Amino acid sequence: MKSLAFLAAIAAFATFASARNTFVLNSNETHFVDPKTEQTVRYFGCDVQRGHGGRNFEETIKKLHLKHKHSKGGPRAAHLTRRQTQTPISINTYFHVLSTTANAGLITQEMANKQLTALNTAYNPYGISFVLKDTTFTTNDAWAVGSGGDMDAAKAALRAGTYKDLNIYFLTDYYGGNLGTCTLPSQVPPGAPPSMYVSDGCNVNVNTMPDGSMAGYNMGKTAVHETGHWLGLLHTFEGYSCTGDGDLIDDTPMESVSTDGCPAKPAKVSCPETTGVDPIHNYMDYSTDECYESFTPLQIARIEELWNQFRVNF
Numbered sequence: 001m002k003s004l005a006f007l008a009a010i011a012a013f014a015t016f017a018s019a020r021n022t023f024v025l026n027s028n029e030t031h032f033v034d035p036k037t038e039q040t041v042r043y044f045g046c047d048v049q050r051g052h053g054g055r056n057f058e059e060t061i062k063k064l065h066l067k068h069k070h071s072k073g074g075p076r077a078a079h080l081t082r083r084q085t086q087t088p089i090s091i092n093t094y095f096h097v098l099s100t101t102a103n104a105g106l107i108t109q110e111m112a113n114k115q116l117t118a119l120n121t122a123y124n125p126y127g128i129s130f131v132l133k134d135t136t137f138t139t140n141d142a143w144a145v146g147s148g149g150d151m152d153a154a155k156a157a158l159r160a161g162t163y164k165d166l167n168i169y170f171l172t173d174y175y176g177g178n179l180g181t182c183t184l185p186s187q188v189p190p191g192a193p194p195s196m197y198v199s200d201g202c203n204v205n206v207n208t209m210p211d212g213s214m215a216g217y218n219m220g221k222t223a224v225h226e227t228g229h230w231l232g233l234l235h236t237f238e239g240y241s242c243t244g245d246g247d248l249i250d251d252t253p254m255e256s257v258s259t260d261g262c263p264a265k266p267a268k269v270s271c272p273e274t275t276g277v278d279p280i281h282n283y284m285d286y287s288t289d290e291c292y293e294s295f296t297p298l299q300i301a302r303i304e305e306l307w308n309q310f311r312v313n314f
Helices: 004-022 050-070 109-126 149-158 221-230 297-311
Strands: 031-033 040-042 089-099 128-139 166-171 180-182 202-205
Touching (some): 089 297, 109 128, 149 166, 166 221, 202 221
Parallel strands (some): 166 202
Antiparallel strands (some): 031 040
């Protein structure tokens, strides 16, 4: 006999699946039709979750959440509605293109340069910029898939800079169903050897770079999304619920279902009992690249405070 807990889990999944299909046209288990572009697009995900950040990250975002709540009408209120960081943030960036033998030469330096432009186009309005220090091109059939220990080996060999420097690994044959993934910031002692943070950075499907072959996701904005995680942001649908903490950022509406495509008309509303429509244009949702537009003031406030706490002193 199935347990009550098991039956409850099945019921919860059915509710989630029903809600998801409310916002997707002509969907099946692997693809959906974007209602804006009418393109058939694969489902993709990103496995970054709140629990991946570690104790220091968890404690810090909880404290920031409480501080921002108490500051809404106080002297810090003006900062919490600012569009930009108080102090400009400039991030040294390293791109690593990992190709199989069959796909060697598929990605060019021009595409890497366009990817940097995509990052800066997204973040520059908020006082955050990226400086490309180097692009490496490596042909390695195992590293280009990036499964398990092979990704660890690639990072051990290629990671450059310190803990405040962004490393993005673009894989031609990235395994699984994700467009990318990234580490969240955590407490690393200043002066720590690189071996302590060698896994830090983002893995991204190479076909999401500008001019890549991934329909719906080839404007370079997967790297924008993953870099958001590297800077300390969670998904706007964190927890997949209309109640609870969500992403612990008050100016991103509660969202119980991640977005597929760009369902602007009619507006996507996964939590009708709360105020506002779903943040489909936020870089931390799962929308297609064309749909992405912005971060919120409190997302930028979190980026700045976590940057100053975890990375700036390296």
